[in-house]
Amino acid sequence: MATKTYTMLAPKELCEYLEAYGKLQNAIREDLKSRLLSGDKAANLVKEFQPKYNINKRQINSIRIEVEGAIASAKECRERHIKIIESQIKSAKEYIKSQEKRIADYRKAKSSKKYKASHVKDACSIRAKQRGGSTLLQDAKFGIHQKKRRVYLLENKLKHIKNSPFVVTIGGNTDNFTLTGSKDETNGNQISQLSPDGILKIRVPAALKAKFGKYVTASGVKFPYGQENINYAINNSAVSFRFYRKKQRWYIAVYVNIQDVPIQSNNRWQFGCIGVDLNPSVIGWAYVDAYGNLKDKGQFKLNLHSRSTNQIEAILTDIAVQLALIAESFEVPLVLENLDFCAKKNQLREKGKRYARMLSGFAYAKWQEIIERRCSNRGVELIKVNPAYSSLIGMTKFMRQYGLSSDTAAAMALARRAMFFSESVPLRNAYLNSVDRRYDGLFDARKHVWAHWNILSQKLKSLGIRRHEFYRTGINSPLVVMLSDLVSAKSDSKPKGTSRTRRKSSAVIVS
Numbered sequence: 001m002a003t004k005t006y007t008m009l010a011p012k013e014l015c016e017y018l019e020a021y022g023k024l025q026n027a028i029r030e031d032l033k034s035r036l037l038s039g040d041k042a043a044n045l046v047k048e049f050q051p052k053y054n055i056n057k058r059q060i061n062s063i064r065i066e067v068e069g070a071i072a073s074a075k076e077c078r079e080r081h082i083k084i085i086e087s088q089i090k091s092a093k094e095y096i097k098s099q100e101k102r103i104a105d106y107r108k109a110k111s112s113k114k115y116k117a118s119h120v121k122d123a124c125s126i127r128a129k130q131r132g133g134s135t136l137l138q139d140a141k142f143g144i145h146q147k148k149r150r151v152y153l154l155e156n157k158l159k160h161i162k163n164s165p166f167v168v169t170i171g172g173n174t175d176n177f178t179l180t181g182s183k184d185e186t187n188g189n190q191i192s193q194l195s196p197d198g199i200l201k202i203r204v205p206a207a208l209k210a211k212f213g214k215y216v217t218a219s220g221v222k223f224p225y226g227q228e229n230i231n232y233a234i235n236n237s238a239v240s241f242r243f244y245r246k247k248q249r250w251y252i253a254v255y256v257n258i259q260d261v262p263i264q265s266n267n268r269w270q271f272g273c274i275g276v277d278l279n280p281s282v283i284g285w286a287y288v289d290a291y292g293n294l295k296d297k298g299q300f301k302l303n304l305h306s307r308s309t310n311q312i313e314a315i316l317t318d319i320a321v322q323l324a325l326i327a328e329s330f331e332v333p334l335v336l337e338n339l340d341f342c343a344k345k346n347q348l349r350e351k352g353k354r355y356a357r358m359l360s361g362f363a364y365a366k367w368q369e370i371i372e373r374r375c376s377n378r379g380v381e382l383i384k385v386n387p388a389y390s391s392l393i394g395m396t397k398f399m400r401q402y403g404l405s406s407d408t409a410a411a412m413a414l415a416r417r418a419m420f421f422s423e424s425v426p427l428r429n430a431y432l433n434s435v436d437r438r439y440d441g442l443f444d445a446r447k448h449v450w451a452h453w454n455i456l457s458q459k460l461k462s463l464g465i466r467r468h469e470f471y472r473t474g475i476n477s478p479l480v481v482m483l484s485d486l487v488s489a490k491s492d493s494k495p496k497g498t499s500r501t502r503r504k505s506s507a508v509i510v511s
Contacts, residue, residue, distance in 0.1 A: 284407030
């Protein structure tokens with residue numbers, strides 16, 4: 001079941017009690033936190049704190065759950081911070097190693113005939129003169145110097161973090177506290193109970209009974225949104241309350257488990273599915289039927305550059321709503337690529353300004369959260385698949401065949417992968433030996449098909465093939481020329497255990 005949060009302004013008759021309980025709860029929370037960090041067991045502390053602070057077991061357990069959550073979160077953040085710094089050090093050292101190799105190759109090639117082909121030149125280019133007259137060689141040396149300084153600072157920072165004592169900070173102090181509920185309690189919470197009529201009754205701890213009595217009540221607690229979900233949770237699941245003060249005003253936030261919307265999407269094996277490919281500037285989608293054929297397609301343009309967090313969320317939400325409506329109209333699931341850019345974002349300093357700007361604005365985690373929420377609200381099934389070689393498969397197989405853009409072609413490849421269609425490399429049958437039924441040209445039949453795509457990907461990168469060239473056909477197509485050159489190069493050498501006379505020549509078949 002999904003969890004939702006609804007917020008409203010707290011009634012004025014609760015403000016005095018909320019301020020008093022916030023001070024008491026903060027003292028208990030800080031004491032409990034220090035004792036848990038020192039190694040004391042939570043069960044023993046619960047028994048000890050009840051008479052010490054004159055509160056009941058349910059109230060101290062609510063504070064314990066909040067403190068244990070804060071400690072677990074701090075540990076996870078600390079481990080993630082250490083991991084990020086270690087990856088940044090590794091990326092910087094790899095950059096230093098690559099630049100030192102370039103300088104070494106330059107010095108070696110300077111006295112040879114290949115001097116002009118060296119990557120690092122000592123002659124000032126026009127671009128170099130405009131920024132101060134430094135040469136590319138000088139820039140490379142200065143870049144190494146700066147990276148070594150950064151590695152030194154990061155290593156000292158990492159050492160400091162590992163040697164520093166573990167610290168947990170619970171923000172808000174007396175301005176916020178949580179009353180955790182449970183499913184087996186009346187109205188989902190024993191401490192704070194909200195009735196469907198809008199009456200909120202809070203149980204006062206014994207330490208404050210002399211001033212506020214046994215209970216503090218308030219009427220008219222009706223949330224402007226989600227009241228029906230709150231009423232459902234009151235009778236069926238846990239209801240937790242968080243009280244917090246913002247700009248001298250107290251607010252109530254209620255956390256409830258909402259009922260899942262039944263999946264409305266039909267079986268993908270019978271009706272197909274819609275693949276969605278996310279890119280920094282465009283989101284492409286493609287509807288594929290049960291036989292793997294393209295039925296419909298579309299694009300949503302993105303402009304997330306120099307946008308605030310709220311603006312990015314609003315843009316992605318609008319697109320997610322439209323995609324959910326499209327999937328709902330076709331009654332088929334949505335297919336997304338399962339990506340993680342944490343490792344790549346740790347290498348932004350070594351990838352250049354343009355790549356760093358693109359990747360920083362690539363709000364994939366926020367996109368995943370939004371699309372999951374919208375699909376869940378509308379009963380649309382969401383499927384995640386491995387995105388390996390999806391862009392290459394789309395450009396190589398479907399872009400020219402259906403006249404698609406690269407993003408919609410990749411979305412089609414993702415949709416077909418969700419239905420377990422295997423994507424073989426085009427023209428692979430052109431190099432199949434008809435005698436022993438084995439690949440004697442570009443690919444090895446014993447390997448997985450992704451190994452074939454990896455060979456093709458590496459070759460295309462080395463040749464610098466542009467995307468628009470995938471539309472070309474005939475014997476002059478870059479794919480055909482590349483494959484022919486690669487097979488002819490392999491056929492010049494004699495394989496082990498064979499003779500040249502027994503080898504069968506391969507004919508190139510252009511599809």
